[in-house]
Amino acid sequence: VFASVRGNLTYAKNRVEEYDEVPQVYQYQAYTGQSIGQPFVYVAEGLYTPDDFDIVENADGSKTYTLKEGMPNPGTQVAPGDIKYKDLNGDGLINEYDMTYENGLNSTNPELVYGFGLNLEYKGFFAGIFFQGVGKTTVNLMSNSNYFMPFIRGVEGGSARMEALSHWSADNPYNQDVLYPRIHAAKFDHNIEKSTWWYRDGSFLRLKNVEFGYEFSKD
Numbered sequence: 001v002f003a004s005v006r007g008n009l010t011y012a013k014n015r016v017e018e019y020d021e022v023p024q025v026y027q028y029q030a031y032t033g034q035s036i037g038q039p040f041v042y043v044a045e046g047l048y049t050p051d052d053f054d055i056v057e058n059a060d061g062s063k064t065y066t067l068k069e070g071m072p073n074p075g076t077q078v079a080p081g082d083i084k085y086k087d088l089n090g091d092g093l094i095n096e097y098d099m100t101y102e103n104g105l106n107s108t109n110p111e112l113v114y115g116f117g118l119n120l121e122y123k124g125f126f127a128g129i130f131f132q133g134v135g136k137t138t139v140n141l142m143s144n145s146n147y148f149m150p151f152i153r154g155v156e157g158g159s160a161r162m163e164a165l166s167h168w169s170a171d172n173p174y175n176q177d178v179l180y181p182r183i184h185a186a187k188f189d190h191n192i193e194k195s196t197w198w199y200r201d202g203s204f205l206r207l208k209n210v211e212f213g214y215e216f217s218k219d
Helices: none
Strands: 002-011 044-047 053-057 063-067 083-085 112-122 125-135 138-140 199-201 204-214
Touching: none
Parallel strands: none
Antiparallel strands: 002 112, 044 083, 053 063, 112 125, 125 204, 138 199
């Protein structure tokens, strides 16, 4: 029996030392010093819950939600189930000054790329297997397209997939373990802002190739 093992590993860490940009009011918004591909996003603190609001029940059975005093103003009418963003500069407003490169995410460019495999030979038979993977990277579920969100083009203009069943529901208003925030019947810009809510660990290990064979003799 003849056996061989092969592997490769690449680690690449980069840093932007100089970038032609307007001086930022807040250092966490400066691209200089960051890695290429570092996401610039809001930091999502989860979803709003009923505890974040003063709630008034109307005569028709509907409810009016007003953010409690001291809660940052997101600039739009939100309710339980919508994404709650962190007020980084503490000014009581959620706006472009709360977007940051310092968000705990890895770059969208993998820092780690690797592969390994094993080959075996025995009496003319041979077999090989190879794995490939990447690490220290993140991916954006939106992928530069808001159409990832159900009903982004309205109820009549889009369809919902089975994955959309994993969304916030008024039946379980404190549940944060969902893929989608509160579902709207039309586009709701607040929930599709670039934020940590839509990023996931992009690391993976996949079986890339398996090979079996037999080598006949010249006879």
